[in-house]
Amino acid sequence: MLSDPIVALATPPGRSALALIRLSGRGAFDVAARVLRPFRPEPARTVRRVRLVHPTTGEVVDDALAAAFPAPRTYTGDDLVEISTHGGLLVPAAAVAALVAAGARPAAPGEFTRRAVLNGKLDLLQAEATADLIDAGAPAQARRALHQLDRGLSARLELLRAELLELEALIAYDIDFPEEDEGPVSPERVERAWHAARDRIARLLATAPEGARLREGALVVIAGRPNAGKSSLFNALLGIERAIVTEIPGTTRDAIEAYAVIEGFPFRLVDTAGLRESGDRVERLGIEVSQKYLAAADLILFCEEAGEEGRGTGDEAERFLAQCTAPVVVVRTKADLVPVPRPSSLVPVVSVVTGEGLAELKRRLAEVAFGRLLDLGDVEPVVTRARHRTALERALAEVEAFHAARAGGVDAAAAAVHLRAAVGALDDLIGVVTPDDVLDRVFASFCVGK
Numbered sequence: 001m002l003s004d005p006i007v008a009l010a011t012p013p014g015r016s017a018l019a020l021i022r023l024s025g026r027g028a029f030d031v032a033a034r035v036l037r038p039f040r041p042e043p044a045r046t047v048r049r050v051r052l053v054h055p056t057t058g059e060v061v062d063d064a065l066a067a068a069f070p071a072p073r074t075y076t077g078d079d080l081v082e083i084s085t086h087g088g089l090l091v092p093a094a095a096v097a098a099l100v101a102a103g104a105r106p107a108a109p110g111e112f113t114r115r116a117v118l119n120g121k122l123d124l125l126q127a128e129a130t131a132d133l134i135d136a137g138a139p140a141q142a143r144r145a146l147h148q149l150d151r152g153l154s155a156r157l158e159l160l161r162a163e164l165l166e167l168e169a170l171i172a173y174d175i176d177f178p179e180e181d182e183g184p185v186s187p188e189r190v191e192r193a194w195h196a197a198r199d200r201i202a203r204l205l206a207t208a209p210e211g212a213r214l215r216e217g218a219l220v221v222i223a224g225r226p227n228a229g230k231s232s233l234f235n236a237l238l239g240i241e242r243a244i245v246t247e248i249p250g251t252t253r254d255a256i257e258a259y260a261v262i263e264g265f266p267f268r269l270v271d272t273a274g275l276r277e278s279g280d281r282v283e284r285l286g287i288e289v290s291q292k293y294l295a296a297a298d299l300i301l302f303c304e305e306a307g308e309e310g311r312g313t314g315d316e317a318e319r320f321l322a323q324c325t326a327p328v329v330v331v332r333t334k335a336d337l338v339p340v341p342r343p344s345s346l347v348p349v350v351s352v353v354t355g356e357g358l359a360e361l362k363r364r365l366a367e368v369a370f371g372r373l374l375d376l377g378d379v380e381p382v383v384t385r386a387r388h389r390t391a392l393e394r395a396l397a398e399v400e401a402f403h404a405a406r407a408g409g410v411d412a413a414a415a416a417v418h419l420r421a422a423v424g425a426l427d428d429l430i431g432v433v434t435p436d437d438v439l440d441r442v443f444a445s446f447c448v449g450k
């Protein structure tokens, strides 16, 4: 059923001062009236103090606050009631149970937002942004999600869509006047309009790799010779003593992964076993794991001891680095052991003992992993999901195919089919008409009550 009354706890269960319950759908006010004393939908959007009572046993569950939001000016687009109860495990659950006994159904994950999309209150990109905002662990993720929730990406795609329709209209003149040598619209004008639309798609697509990294966290693999100070630096970047540090080379045997927010951006830091030829079986396995991480890395942080630059990094390490496709940031460790002043170099120099250079290193990591996003600032839209990327790739391919068809002498009507297909790809992306299975996928990761 599309609009039956649903109910859910919108706050996490556990010890808290308050909990928020949402009830929405056709008949939501009748359900509320069976449980809340007193309940009146008027005046709308006004909080009132109520007694929350179980509808069949008459037992008083809580002394609460409730507000009624009549359709269509609500989050879901249907009638909606928000009830603030006391927190904890027992009261909110009993309140939800009372509303279920009064005729509401427990909501599925993301069902409130799904209804908002179906009722045209949010587009699909805004619904995704809602989930991203809730899941945000780093400030940059939250800012990006808010921008998308504000229709930043939607507005850009609508502009693009309008440009493609405009291009289609220009072509239509050729369809109407096929006999004329030169139609009323010059080929240059069509070419210019095509270029503008094509570049706009390409620029959006170019944000996809860093957009995906912003969602998942940039994978930074810390590598280098044994005893180079990798685990010490890993701990310093995390701000906790996570990995074991000793003066014995070969201390780290396994890869250790941890989440960190650096300069407001999300990172997944990995400490690895030092790279060297080793006779020790466990250490060799550790080095194999290091290599796997190096292959998957977004960025490699390569540690060398300061003052040891002349000694090279060892054949083994150099071979690994030569195979790496990810950008490498070299860092000199243990700066406090080297006399100052040191020969100046572009390579960051750090010490976990004095803290020297750590702030600069963090800025450098953010620049290398998220430089394009930093350049774009918070106003330009960014695509963050595989769903966005594949739709834009489809649109780009169709727009290119249109151009190739025109250049190849295909008549205007046949070439325009590609423009239609490109517009269709953008419509799928914004969620103009969205099939159920796409909605299922988008809302699968939502929490209940959202």
Ligand SMILES: Nc1nc2c(ncn2[C@@H]2O[C@H](COP(=O)(O)OP(=O)(O)OP(=O)(O)O)[C@@H](O)[C@H]2O)c(=O)[nH]1
Binding pocket: 224, 225, 226, 227, 228, 229, 230, 231, 232, 233, 244, 245, 246, 247, 248, 249, 250, 251, 252, 253, 272, 273, 274, 275, 333, 334, 335, 336, 337, 350, 351, 352, 353, 354
């Ligand atoms: N003085 C000084 N000592 C450091 C610094 N960083 C690391 N060390 C020391 O260097 C030694 C090796 O440090 P680790 O962090 O374990 O080095 P690692 O690269 O992880 O070594 P493996 O796990 O064996 O590959 C330890 O004795 C650390 O205390 C530093 O900035 N200054």
Ligand SMILES: [Mg+2]
Binding pocket: 230, 231, 232, 243, 244, 245, 251, 252, 271, 272, 274
């Ligand atoms: Mg180590």
